[in-house]
Amino acid sequence: MAGPLSHARAWRPGVVQQVCPDGVLDLGPGYLAPGLLPAGLLAEAYHGAFAEFGAAALAYGDDRGAEPFRAAVADRVARAEGSACGPEHVFVTAGTSHALYLLARTFAEPGDVVLVEQYGYDLGRRLLRDCGLRPFPVAMDAHGVDPGAFEEAVTTVRAQGRRVAFACLVPTFHNPTGLVMPEARRRDLLAVARRLDVLLVEDDAYAELDLDGRTPPRSLAGLAEHQGVVRLRTFSKTLAPGLRLGYLLADPSVVTRVAEQGVFVSGGSANHTTSLAVAHALRSGAYDRHLTWLRARLRTRRDALATALRSGLGCGLGPGMGAGMGSGVGSTVDNDFACDPPEGGYFLWVRAFAHPESALLAAAEAVGVRVAAGSRFGSGPHAAVRLAYSFTEPDKLTVAAGLLAEAWRSASTTPA
Ligand SMILES: Cc1ncc(COP(=O)(O)O)c(C=O)c1O
Known part of the structure; x- marks a missing residue:
């Protein structure tokens, strides 16, 4: 029967759309990790x-x-x-x-x-x-x-x-x-x-x-x-x-x-x-049982990412990302970053009030974490980065968040 290991063996270019380079922590794409795909079901x-x-x-x-x-x-x-x-x-x-x-x-x-x-x-x-x-x-x-x-x-x-x-x-x-x-x-x-x-x-x-x-x-x-x-x-x-x-x-x-x-x-x-x-x-009823299982796993991943980011960046847990949307006036006004965890879905949106996007992306790449540039999705008054927690295991999300927080706190505040 297929399982996470058999998935991993076949997870290669030519079979799947995207493969993250070895050693890179992948918070880029909006899709599920191999182990969360229900082959048996x-x-x-x-x-x-x-x-x-x-x-x-x-x-x-x-x-x-x-x-x-x-x-x-x-x-x-x-x-x-x-x-x-x-x-x-x-x-x-x-x-x-x-x-x-x-x-x-x-x-x-x-x-x-x-x-x-x-x-x-x-x-x-x-x-x-x-x-x-x-x-x-x-x-x-x-x-x-x-x-x-x-x-x-x-x-x-x-x-x-x-x-x-x-x-x-x-x-x-x-x-x-x-x-x-x-x-x-x-x-x-x-x-x-x-x-x-x-x-x-x-x-x-x-x-x-x-x-x-x-x-x-x-x-x-x-x-x-x-x-x-x-x-x-x-x-x-x-x-x-x-x-x-x-x-x-x-x-x-x-x-x-x-x-x-x-x-x-x-x-x-x-x-x-x-x-x-x-x-x-x-x-x-298999679909509903699977949804319950999947939600619990995504919750664990979201919480691992949010907790480590919060302690690393010092950003608070505000009432959803919306408080600062477009204005920068949010739940974390005394901080350079806002990273309110979502109540559902795959993504945590980090806004940066002091840093340009180019510096955030360069810093993430330097520490081996793949992220999605906010400008891919649109534009606003502040830089932003999307972090997906759907693809990476909770312990690796904790590591990735720690690396990102350290890299971003010391990143340049002027465009490259
Ligand atoms: C908002 C949104 N719509 C649609 C899609 C694509 O959906 P599908 O795989 O059903 O084509 C995605 C996948 O990233 C998405 O985020």
């Missing part, structure tokens, strides 16, 4: 799917995705949100990257603008650009995208004679900042988007990964009952990215429109066999 899930569906698991899948999978996820969403959600609201995708691509193809024309967050998922923006679209950043504050700035952005774009195709945001356990948009802000934003007739795309990649037992606020899609919102979900962050499985939740008219594309009429749904395996894991 998935082997059983595929076995269960073949036992239940036989050859039908190997056919072209229904264009919108197999009904048993769509019913299983719709049921899960309806229970979690307390709102109406049925298979007719679900369209199966090959993950969120694929869903974004489909939305860009379905709801936008080359040259259109897509509103994105001031800081946001960089590869999502890259994908939109590849489709000929123009990402336009909207200012964030402690609670996420600012509705006033959102309105201003729409007005500016339209005054230039350009079209806003949709707006894309991650309201829950945001990448890279970790913040969660409170319900009141969600409602305000929905009201503005509705008034201005802008479609919201809610990327919920991390929403099931709450680490402190606090359920996040209702989704934008749930609050809006799917009107004017397309919600994207993926199993990349909770099960495994190699499955390439996710789904979008939308009004049935949107589901029909996406399903009418030739790629599905020709090839059927994305990852049909895998969707039936995951449906099996959802229905058997």
Whole structure:
């Protein structure tokens, strides 16, 4: 049976997308460590799917995705949100990257603008650009995208004679900042988007990964009952990215429109066999047991990183990163750094009030720790770095945080 050691042996270039050089502590990428990928669970899930569906698991899948999978996820969403959600609201995708691509193809024309967050998922923006679209950043504050700035952005774009195709945001356990948009802000934003007739795309990649037992606020899609919102979900962050499985939740008219594309009429749904395996894991309870297991492991990793950073950098544990978002006025005003741990997801966002980003990156590289530059994700008044705790073991995170803290405290405060 596969296990962490067998994973490690095959974790090499040519098989996986990224391999960290030997001896480097890897806090760069937003994906799970080999030992957190549930090979055993998935082997059983595929076995269960073949036992239940036989050859039908190997056919072209229904264009919108197999009904048993769509019913299983719709049921899960309806229970979690307390709102109406049925298979007719679900369209199966090959993950969120694929869903974004489909939305860009379905709801936008080359040259259109897509509103994105001031800081946001960089590869999502890259994908939109590849489709000929123009990402336009909207200012964030402690609670996420600012509705006033959102309105201003729409007005500016339209005054230039350009079209806003949709707006894309991650309201829950945001990448890279970790913040969660409170319900009141969600409602305000929905009201503005509705008034201005802008479609919201809610990327919920991390929403099931709450680490402190606090359920996040209702989704934008749930609050809006799917009107004017397309919600994207993926199993990349909770099960495994190699499955390439996710789904979008939308009004049935949107589901029909996406399903009418030739790629599905020709090839059927994305990852049909895998969707039936995951449906099996959802229905058997294996997925929920795995989530509980995974949350505990991510919590341990987050805490190892946050505790060592706090003691090394002297930054406090504030009320989420948002307190200092964009202004530098935060929970740690008497310090050069702010490093508030998130309540969920994969990332801890460190802001630096005295150091330039180039100095932080050079110092991290010099001590053998891979980090993600804040400027990859957007820009603001201060330098920032994203640290992922999803890929590295807790003891190594403690070591990495100690190395980073020491290197950053003595790093230059002038640009190289
Ligand atoms: C916010 C966000 N959306 C989407 C993705 C990609 O998801 P998928 O693997 O489902 O394409 C990521 C992965 O890093 C992400 O952080």
